[in-house]
Amino acid sequence: MAEQKISVAKYLQIRLEELGLTHLFGIAGNYTAPFLNTILEDKNAKIKIVNDTNEINAGHCTDAYARQNGFAAVAVTYGVGAFTLLNSVAGSYVEHCPVLVINGAPTNKDQQRSLVQGMLASHMTGDMYSNINVFRNVTVAAEQITGSSDAPYKIDAVLNACLLYGRPVYLEVFEDAWRMECNAPVTPLVEKGTSKCQTSARKAAQRVAAMARGKEIIFWGGIEIQRYGIQKEFLDLIETTDTEFVTSILGKSIVSENHRKFRGVFNGKASPKDVKEQFEKAQVKIGLGVWTTGKNLGGFDVWKEDTVLANHSGVRIGASYVANVSLKDFIIFLKEELTKVSFSAYEMYDTEKKLPKSFFVADDSIAKNEKPLLTYDTFFKRINSFINGSHIVVADAGFPLLGAQGIRIAEPNGFVAQASWLSIGYSVPAATGIKCARPDKRPVVFVGDGAFQETCQAISTQNKLKHDTIVFVLDNGIYGIEQMLVNPNPFRGADQVDYDIPDLNSVYDYNEMHRWKYAKLVDVFGGKGFEVNTLDELEDVLQQLDTIKENTIIHVNIPKTSIPEAIAYKTEEPGEDEFLDKDWSLC
DSSP: OOOOEEEHHHHHHHHHHHTTOOEEEEOOOTTTHHHHHHHHHOTTOSOEEEEOSSHHHHHHHHHHHHHHHSOEEEEEETTHHHHHHHHHHHHHHHTTOOEEEEEEEOOHHHHHHHHHHOOOOTTOOSOTTHHHHHHGGGOSOEEEEOSSSSHHHHHHHHHHHHHHHOSOEEEEEEGGGTTSEEEOOOSOOOOOOOOOOHHHHHHHHHHHHHHHTTSEEEEEEOTHHHHTTOHHHHHHHHHHHTOOEEEOSTTTTSSOTTSTTEEEEOBTBTSOHHHHHHHTTOSEEEEESOOOOHHHHTTOOTTSTTEEEEETTEEEETTEEEESOOHHHHHHHHHHHHTTSOOEEOOSSOTTSOOOSSOOOOOHHHHTSSSOOOOHHHHHHHHHHHOOTTEEEEEOTTHHHHHHTTSOOOSTTOEEOOTTTOOTTOHHHHHHHHHHHOTTSEEEEEEEHHHHHHHTTHHHHHHHTTOOOEEEEEEOSBOHHHHHHHOOGGGOGGGOOOOSSGGGGSOOGGGBOOOOOGGGGHHHHOSEEEEEOSHHHHHHHHHHHTTOOSOEEEEEEOOTTOOOGGGGGGGGSOOTTGGGSTTOOOO
């Protein structure tokens, strides 16, 4: 009996539906249209096509959907669309998000005319491998489909790689190949697996247990626990050993932060001070799935003899390293081995110093004023009591991310941030993907004014989809984090250095933002808009939000030189431009 024949486009649709895809994001283009039309023509299709405002928004949206759903896909057109998407896909690659990039390419005839005649069709560079070669750098698999004979194999190959490695893959399909016929899929795709050498995992666990003997230990949970879906194993370890834990900022909300053993976010020097000081006193710190990225550590030295790091398929224990270790196996074996030795569970807060309800370090002298100012810390301290289990928090790079790290998140996976790649503007389009993946939740976005101006068109897509996202635009009028990194002098307050060069005493002109009336954008995009200047005005808006069922923008005016307390340590160090002061040394 002859095998059933279907189009290449239908083959890909079937595979995506098998993976549980409910939304396909992107920007329509003629080279991708045959695939999109195949879905559109199927009245029983399980996939909804979401046409976004631009490719970078679609990419960020897809990335966030993958973090909640476990797999996501974005479809764009050749050249102009694919190259615009590149930044978003690089972020998914760095932060291990399983995303499929679908790129529609010119036809075989177009490619031949370019080669023989030098005739370029729309969006072509003259090199038929220009697109795929670029994406090879930020994907774990990339294939080009020019016909139907090998299309099933290549489609399955990239999807299997996406599942196995949990990172982006790339599929380029020539326009005329979409409607060509191939055999229907007959075998299932591979199941996600993280199998490594169990002997190595057991050996690493035994060494860590020996290191913990007679010591006070604490756990430090990272993002790999969420990426590998091993929250249950992590919690079994915590509860069996009755040991406290913190998370990294990238790993924030890997489990509910209402857990009785959770003790805050440790982000090196950029932690809330109380958390940093208490965590560092533990005699043995065991990092599980924590990534050693600069913004994820804030200057903390992870190479100390009292620190264990299990990540990237290996375990570093003091000066030794054990390779080829599955994090899941290591956690399971570590739980067993720790029951065989005598150790103490380190307590960050004793009976006299109880665990605070939130992890904020807002300046008490400000908070106790009769009319406290609206600053980053007073804003987030109030927001902490607003956020609940119905929300998913999305924090953008820079000051909003550092300010939001103290919000207590009750919902597992309830905090999303691109805390390693740090592409400003990620948060607003990411909220679109989150709402599509989790329609039962309400995204709450915290974004700076500079980041918001990058991707604010995402609000239009959210209103088109009738979402109820809340976007707090924290407007200090400058690119604050950029100014802080190169010259923190304007943020030093009374301790500001008086330089002979005037530019070193104020915010650089190129870091000044054009001031928008952010709340007025709802007149263009739809939804509700508010502007607040004080904590009282913020309170009034917060009281209304539960009754508003549409997208909302809240324009929050923050003083130009206000900074989250978590980054105040930067003002005690020289910025990159402060080499002219003889008292500073950048060596």
